[in-house]
Amino acid sequence: MISIQNLHKSYVTGNNSLHVLKGLNLEIGEGEFVSIMGSSGSGKSTLLNILGVLDDYDKGDYYLSGKRIWGLNETQAAITRNAMIGFIFQSFNLISFKNAMENVALPLYYQKVSRKKRNLIAMEYLDRLGLKDWAHHLPSEMSGGQKQRVAIARALISNPKIILADEPTGALDSQTSLEVMDILKEVNDQGITVIIVTHEHDIAALTRKIIRLKDGVIGEVITNGDLQNYRNRLINE
Amino acid sequence: MFDVDIWQEIFSTIKKNKLRTFLTGFSVAWGIFMLMVLLGSGNGLSNGVKEQFAENAVNVMWMWTGETSMPYKGLKEGREVKFDNQDYDFLTTKSKDIEKVSSRYYLPNDILFAYGKEYGSFETSTCYPSLKEMENINIVTGRFINDLDMQEFRKVVVIGDEIRKALFKEEDPIGKYIKIGDVPFNVIGISQSKKRNQDNNRSAYIPFSTAQRIFNGGNRVHTFTATSRMVETAEEAEAINDKVRADMSARHNFDPQDKRAMGSFNMLTEYIRTMKIFQAISLFVWIIGIGTLIAGIVGVSNIMLILVKERTKEIGIRKALGATPFSVISLVLLESVLITTVAGYIGLVLGVGLMELINFGLDQAAAGGADNVFFKNPTVDFKTAVSATVILILSGALAGYFPSKRAASVTPIEALRDE
Numbered sequence: 152m153i154s155i156q157n158l159h160k161s162y163v164t165g166n167n168s169l170h171v172l173k174g175l176n177l178e179i180g181e182g183e184f185v186s187i188m189g190s191s192g193s194g195k196s197t198l199l200n201i202l203g204v205l206d207d208y209d210k211g212d213y214y215l216s217g218k219r220i221w222g223l224n225e226t227q228a229a230i231t232r233n234a235m236i237g238f239i240f241q242s243f244n245l246i247s248f249k250n251a252m253e254n255v256a257l258p259l260y261y262q263k264v265s266r267k268k269r270n271l272i273a274m275e276y277l278d279r280l281g282l283k284d285w286a287h288h289l290p291s292e293m294s295g296g297q298k299q300r301v302a303i304a305r306a307l308i309s310n311p312k313i314i315l316a317d318e319p320t321g322a323l324d325s326q327t328s329l330e331v332m333d334i335l336k337e338v339n340d341q342g343i344t345v346i347i348v349t350h351e352h353d354i355a356a357l358t359r360k361i362i363r364l365k366d367g368v369i370g371e372v373i374t375n376g377d378l379q380n381y382r383n384r385l386i387n388e
Numbered sequence: 389m390f391d392v393d394i395w396q397e398i399f400s401t402i403k404k405n406k407l408r409t410f411l412t413g414f415s416v417a418w419g420i421f422m423l424m425v426l427l428g429s430g431n432g433l434s435n436g437v438k439e440q441f442a443e444n445a446v447n448v449m450w451m452w453t454g455e456t457s458m459p460y461k462g463l464k465e466g467r468e469v470k471f472d473n474q475d476y477d478f479l480t481t482k483s484k485d486i487e488k489v490s491s492r493y494y495l496p497n498d499i500l501f502a503y504g505k506e507y508g509s510f511e512t513s514t515c516y517p518s519l520k521e522m523e524n525i526n527i528v529t530g531r532f533i534n535d536l537d538m539q540e541f542r543k544v545v546v547i548g549d550e551i552r553k554a555l556f557k558e559e560d561p562i563g564k565y566i567k568i569g570d571v572p573f574n575v576i577g578i579s580q581s582k583k584r585n586q587d588n589n590r591s592a593y594i595p596f597s598t599a600q601r602i603f604n605g606g607n608r609v610h611t612f613t614a615t616s617r618m619v620e621t622a623e624e625a626e627a628i629n630d631k632v633r634a635d636m637s638a639r640h641n642f643d644p645q646d647k648r649a650m651g652s653f654n655m656l657t658e659y660i661r662t663m664k665i666f667q668a669i670s671l672f673v674w675i676i677g678i679g680t681l682i683a684g685i686v687g688v689s690n691i692m693l694i695l696v697k698e699r700t701k702e703i704g705i706r707k708a709l710g711a712t713p714f715s716v717i718s719l720v721l722l723e724s725v726l727i728t729t730v731a732g733y734i735g736l737v738l739g740v741g742l743m744e745l746i747n748f749g750l751d752q753a754a755a756g757g758a759d760n761v762f763f764k765n766p767t768v769d770f771k772t773a774v775s776a777t778v779i780l781i782l783s784g785a786l787a788g789y790f791p792s793k794r795a796a797s798v799t800p801i802e803a804l805r806d807e
Contacts, residue, residue: 205708205800226712233710244705244804248404261710266393305709 152312152344153179153202158211160197171197172208173367179346181312184339186347186355189364196317198364199348203236203315204228216312233261237306237343241318243298245290251277251301252286258309269308276304280334296327303334307343314338316347320354332357394715398723412691413731416784419684420732420776423677424739424768430673432743432766434666439764442582445522445615446659447487449629449652451636452611457648460641469640469649471609483635485616485628490516491609493599499569501592503555510551511591512568514599515613522613525593530562530577537576537595543602545573548589549580568594571602616656622664625656678779685728685783692724692791696798703795704803713796720795724788725781732780736773743767 160172171194179185189195200206201213204220205228213220215235223231237258238244245254252273259269277286280300290298299319306314316335320328332354339345347358355361363371402409453469471491479489495512519525520532527546537544545566552561565572573594581588599605616628629652634644642649696703703716743766750763 200801203708226714229707229710229712232708238708240804244701244708246702246705249400253400257706258709260393260397261706261712261715263393266396309710 152181152183152216153177153346154212154214156212158198158201158213159209160194160201160206161209171367172201174211175364175368177362177369179344181344182339182342184336184345184359185362186349186358186360187362187364188348188350188352188355189370190350193364193370194367195348195364199315199317199346202313202346203238204231229261233258233309235312237309237311237314239299239302239306239314239316239319241321243290243295243302243322245298245301245305247290250287250289251282251293254290254301255304255308258305262309272308273304276308277301280304294327295323296330299323299327299331300334303331303338307338312344314343314345316345318349319347320349320351328354329357394718394722397719398726401723402727408691408695409727412688413727413734415684415687416681416728416780417684417731417735417738419677419681420735420780421739421742422680423776424736424773425742426673426677427768427772428739428743428746428766430666430670431768432746432763433669435766436764437662437666441655441659441662442524443588444524444655447615447618447656448522449614449616449632449654449656450611451614451632451650451652453640453650454648456642456646458643458646460637460643460646463641467642467649469642471612471636472607473609474607475636475639476609476612478635478639479612479614479632483632485631487615487617488518488522489612489614490519490522491596492611492613493596493603493605493608494610495569495599495603500567501551501555502567503561503564506555506557508551508554510548510554511587512599513591513593514596515593516596519593519613522615523588524582525579525588526582527577528580530575532577532579533593533595538597541598541601542595543571543573543598544576544595546577546579546593547575548591549578550589551592552578568592569603616654619656620660622657622660625654625660629654629657681779681783685787688724688728688784688787689790692720692788693794696720696791696795699795700798700803703798704800707798708800708804716798717792717796720792721785721788724791725784728784728787729777729781732784733777736776736780740768740773 155175155177158172158175158177159170162169162171175194175198187195187198197206201208204215204223207221207223215231220231246257249257252270255273255276256266256269259272264272274283274286277283280303282297282300282304285293285297285301290301293301299322314335319335320331323331328351335345335347336357345358347354349355359374361373362369363373365371451471453471456463456465456467456469459465473491476489476491479486491514493514495514498509499512500507501510513519515533516538517533517535520527525532525546528549530546532546533544536542545568547555547561547566555561555566556564561575561578564575566575567573579588579591579593600608616625619625619628630644633650633652636650637644637646640650703711706716747765747767750766
């Protein structure tokens, strides 16, 4: 699903060049449930942006679903994002003046789906996430957990191959966080690749694979079976 | 770009930001409103003055004579200069600049008009049939004097509406005989000035030939009314006047500079000068109006820029979800065009409406007897309104252009960065 070889990315500001990703290699298969961890400055946000076709890279290869992502103009990038990727953000990023249904339907608007049809589909997704009664509420009238569920519905509506979640539980209390993680797990069970960037160990522990970034390369990959050991090791630390 | 969805997107944005939309639109509406009021007022002034000219053909000129006030070719001052029928022949046949001529022979001032028991003193204009065009005489019943009347020295008269009221009351005057200084004249027509309260309505018209014969005029002509050929500049019009004066001075031996020997007035000169002023006023009005409009558009552009900045996050979200730069540009651009067009149209309607209301008021006041001299029909014509609308849509696009470019350049990463 995702194949990255020797990925380099630098940010140039004035005379300073900040080399963030330094020849990163990464393989994520279809249907995986992965979390990316790492201290700040390790390059996890940069990696997420590149994975999400929000940013380009300097050197290396990035294949998404067999297609090399390289040299896309903005329009092509937008179409790729729309078709392949569902985003979930820490601060939900719902459009404040649109109600839940309209927010969920927005990706389909950019696929030129008719208003009636996309609202119908949006209602379906909201129903699936238990928010049918909240369809006509504005984001400001909802709790954090509800907002994040709306955001998940929005990420799912375009039938993406990958869900990219940037600190999806960062703004939620622990109980709601677990609920959101349950939903993401369900999503993953339907065969969608889910990638979560988080700094919370117990959230990361709920995924099947943890990728730790360190200084712009993969520091450590812990797969499902090792998670228990990993948790114990963290406790010992 | 013009599918229903994008409009629904725009309308939902506008609906959620009513005050901002209103304030944005207001500056444009105000600009157009002012433009319409200015243009309407300019038109009103222009129409008012044009109507002053409409009393006569614009190329009309008058000539009259008096006593010489300068010695000329050995002749002393104080001689009386008199036009005669030969001057008429000269003007109609020899003078290249003159198109139509009507001679006038003055009847005694105290001459009485009488019909039955009614009588009164009115002005009598003795004239040629061509006077009708030259002085825009409006015949409401019957006909004006014609060539046959002239040839046969017919005793016929066209009376002004005031004379009809004074002599005939409710009776139909056509075919009746009135006495003018004891001579019976057959009434053939009634004239009524299009303007209210005009002295012309107290005038009667009789054939010049008849008048000259009956009232012992001999060969004498008191004044000429003539139309000159149309020219473009006031200088050319003045030159025509000078040429006619020179011709007459040669025929009657007076100094061409002697204004007392022969007086003349050339309407065309005044008309051209006045129209030049109104062209300048009209240009001025457009400059001011467009200036006001530009201020409005800069306002819209400014607010749209702020708007784009305010909506950076939203645009970032949209882009992350798959909005193409084109769709972002059209979103901002169309919103700008929509606000400018709708607001501008409201301003247009209000401006035109106000001017129509003023026009209505003026008409009412005029019907009530008030004679407004310098302001008439202060409205904007359809063509101007259409061009203003086109300007609006273009300016809306212009106002939205830079903000939409700014919006398109928003990168989702920066927009979505959590602060």
